[in-house]
Amino acid sequence: MNSFVSLVRVQNSDLGQSISKALDLASFKFPSSVKSVVIKPNLCYYWDAATGYTTDPRVVAAIIDCVREEYGKDVAIKVAEADASAMRTKYAFKVLGYEKMAQDKKVELFNLSEGELEEKTARVNNHQLQFKVNPLLLNADLFISVPKPKLMKIVKITCAMKNIFGCIGTPRKVIYHKHLNEAVVGINKILRPHLTIVDGLTALGRFPVKLNLLMAGTSTFSVDWVVSQMMGYNPSKVQFLKLSVAENIENPRNVVTRGENVAEFARIIPKEKFISTGFLWYLQFKMLGAYQKITGDIIPPVFQE
Amino acid sequence: MVNVGVIGLGRMGMLHLMSCLNIDGVKVVAASDPSTKALKKARKLGVNVLYEDYRDLLSKNSEVDAVVISLPNFLHLESVRLALEAGLHVFIEKPLAKNVEECREIVRLVEKTGKKLTVGNVLRFEEGIIKMKETLNSGSIGSLEVVTLEEIINGPFSHPRNPAPVADWWFDPEKSGGGVLLDLGCHLIDLFRFFVGEECEVDFSSLEYFFNLPVEDGAIVMLRSSNSVRGIINVGWYQKTVYPQFDFNIMLHGNSGYLSINDFRPKNLYTYAVKEGTKNILRKLTKRKIRPLSYTYHYEGFYKELVSFFDCIRNDSAPAVSAIEGMKTIELIEQAYEYGNSKKRLASLV
Numbered sequence: 114m115n116s117f118v119s120l121v122r123v124q125n126s127d128l129g130q131s132i133s134k135a136l137d138l139a140s141f142k143f144p145s146s147v148k149s150v151v152i153k154p155n156l157c158y159y160w161d162a163a164t165g166y167t168t169d170p171r172v173v174a175a176i177i178d179c180v181r182e183e184y185g186k187d188v189a190i191k192v193a194e195a196d197a198s199a200m201r202t203k204y205a206f207k208v209l210g211y212e213k214m215a216q217d218k219k220v221e222l223f224n225l226s227e228g229e230l231e232e233k234t235a236r237v238n239n240h241q242l243q244f245k246v247n248p249l250l251l252n253a254d255l256f257i258s259v260p261k262p263k264l265m266k267i268v269k270i271t272c273a274m275k276n277i278f279g280c281i282g283t284p285r286k287v288i289y290h291k292h293l294n295e296a297v298v299g300i301n302k303i304l305r306p307h308l309t310i311v312d313g314l315t316a317l318g319r320f321p322v323k324l325n326l327l328m329a330g331t332s333t334f335s336v337d338w339v340v341s342q343m344m345g346y347n348p349s350k351v352q353f354l355k356l357s358v359a360e361n362i363e364n365p366r367n368v369v370t371r372g373e374n375v376a377e378f379a380r381i382i383p384k385e386k387f388i389s390t391g392f393l394w395y396l397q398f399k400m401l402g403a404y405q406k407i408t409g410d411i412i413p414p415v416f417q418e
Numbered sequence: 419m420v421n422v423g424v425i426g427l428g429r430m431g432m433l434h435l436m437s438c439l440n441i442d443g444v445k446v447v448a449a450s451d452p453s454t455k456a457l458k459k460a461r462k463l464g465v466n467v468l469y470e471d472y473r474d475l476l477s478k479n480s481e482v483d484a485v486v487i488s489l490p491n492f493l494h495l496e497s498v499r500l501a502l503e504a505g506l507h508v509f510i511e512k513p514l515a516k517n518v519e520e521c522r523e524i525v526r527l528v529e530k531t532g533k534k535l536t537v538g539n540v541l542r543f544e545e546g547i548i549k550m551k552e553t554l555n556s557g558s559i560g561s562l563e564v565v566t567l568e569e570i571i572n573g574p575f576s577h578p579r580n581p582a583p584v585a586d587w588w589f590d591p592e593k594s595g596g597g598v599l600l601d602l603g604c605h606l607i608d609l610f611r612f613f614v615g616e617e618c619e620v621d622f623s624s625l626e627y628f629f630n631l632p633v634e635d636g637a638i639v640m641l642r643s644s645n646s647v648r649g650i651i652n653v654g655w656y657q658k659t660v661y662p663q664f665d666f667n668i669m670l671h672g673n674s675g676y677l678s679i680n681d682f683r684p685k686n687l688y689t690y691a692v693k694e695g696t697k698n699i700l701r702k703l704t705k706r707k708i709r710p711l712s713y714t715y716h717y718e719g720f721y722k723e724l725v726s727f728f729d730c731i732r733n734d735s736a737p738a739v740s741a742i743e744g745m746k747t748i749e750l751i752e753q754a755y756e757y758g759n760s761k762k763r764l765a766s767l768v
Contacts (some may be wrong), residue, residue, distance in 0.1 A: 199577050204589070404713070408695075408698045411440060
């Protein structure tokens with residue numbers, strides 16, 4: 114069965130119309146009798162959407178309008194994010210303009226790290242992984258993920274599947290970084306959003322770049338397969354996508370793109386050479402450690418692990 | 419030998435502790451922090467007497483001659499008061515205190531006890547700034563007319579190698595005393611006063627709230643000295659840059675020429691680090707004393723300001739940044755807050 118991923122260029126800043134078009138192209142049908150909707154943006158840190166790090170609240174606001182158009186104004190909508198190792202959701206909502214957006218749109222902001230969390234397990238690549246998940250996500254009638262396309266040193270690209278990793282209730286998600294690819298696949302086995310709408314207004318390559326793009330799809334895997342091509346990586350070489358195929362999450366042969374041409378966006382994304390960057394970082398800290406051993410000099414705490 | 423107690427072992431306190439351990443004629447006899455992890459690290463570094471509560475360090479340890487305090491702003495007055503009353507010399511991380519009223523109390527206590535107190539205005543110890551001041555004093559740019567000082571960084575939003583969430587007190591005006599104007603403004607206003615060497619007042623101020631927080635995260639302040647040198651201060655917490663990227667600029671405009679901090683700083687910090695690191699390795703191999711933190715360029719000032727503090731205790735000389743100096747900076751910051759807030763009030767009335 115085909116898994117459609119749509120790419121729509123935002124015209125005249127009309128986000129609502131572009132979202133509707135993206136959903137149509139992705140063949141998304143809103144489920145019937147929906148009472149609770151959860152929208153999960155990507156607020157990994159306090160950097161404004163213009164930096165390419167976080168989901169633009171204007172995109173979330175447009176999705177809220179779209180959902181209300183479908184289900185009426187009484188549908189309960191929550192915009193949810195979890196605390197991260199260095200990020201506190203209460204500040205991220207404030208700093209990134211979500212508090213104001215929630216007031217304007219009369220929706221609730223929700224911290225996925227608060228309240229009783231459910232223990233879930235998943236087995237990936239012979240690793241047994243445990244996750245704490247907020248029941249809100251498990252019980253939502255409609256779960257919409259709104260990730261950002263970004264390059265990331267550890268897993269090459271982060272977008273739809275990694276945004277689900279951000280749903281884990283445990284704040285210190287850095288504990289999963291040793292087996293991050295497995296953890297990304299594992300949590301995607303547990304949490305499957307009904308819809309993914311990628312905020313590609315600004316993407317984060319080696320530096321931020323304006324794309325004015327929205328993408329939509331019902332499978333996080335399929336969205337990431339296309340995003341990977343856009344960010345300059347062969348998706349079959351991205352470890353967590355490879356693992357997903359091995360774990361039968363999705364078949365890449367089913368992925369079908371519709372709308373704009375991926376290659377057009379791929380051309381303008383500033384690519385990162387992670388092998389050299391990663392190696393230079395590694396080398397830099399190794400040298401610093403060796404230098405300290407020889408001289409006994411001070412390493413400022415900010416550079417220490 | 420100066421016996422020192424280090425109070426507060428956060429990022430800055432830990433750096434001060436490590437610096438103290440590398441200064442000749444200084445012995446770290448105790449340290450305090452509520453975090454068990456921080457205390458464990460201090461023990462690993464060789465500090466054996468550790469306290470969770472700094473008040474215990476000040477009341478129970480009779481060995482200590484001086485303390486280095488790096489606590490949140492709302493604890494500055496209380497900790498300094500207890501230290502001075504215990505007869506100890508004090509190094510206090512900037513700002514001296516969170517408002518002028520608290521600063522006045524500290525100045526009174528310093529005068530009463532006769533102990534040394536210095537404020538950690540580290541930029542005065544940066545090599546480039548010292549050279550800039552020397553060049554200015556040599557008369558090569560004529561008479562100073564305008565100084566522009568800018569520092570835009572990520573402040574409390576910095577993301578260290580070992581990620582940790584920002585402490586809540588930063589955004590509570592009652593506890594912090596203010597936002598970026600107090601945090602970075604106290605460096606740049608101190609530097610303006612350092613270059614100008616005269617009494618100053620605030621001409622204009624604008625406070626920005628890009629992040630919708632209860633404290634300002636951007637500020638532009640215009641100052642004027644009694645000899646009519648004008649200063650433009652631009653500070654912000656809104657930039658996502660990490661070291662060695664550093665959006666920090668100083669320009670001195672004279673009537674005969676100008677100076678830029680960029681002319682006095684290393685062009686490439688990586689090359690500089692390799693060069694300085696190699697020099698230290700050679701010093702070590704030839705059994706000479708290394709220059710701690712010189713390879714980082716910016717962090718060397720933290721070591722030097724402590725050396726200066728301990729020298730002023732040993733030599734009974736004036737501290738580099740006295741309590742009165744620290745208070746004068748806070749007076750200007752308070753003026754800037756008054757101006758900025760009254761402008762906001764006016765705007766809301768219109």
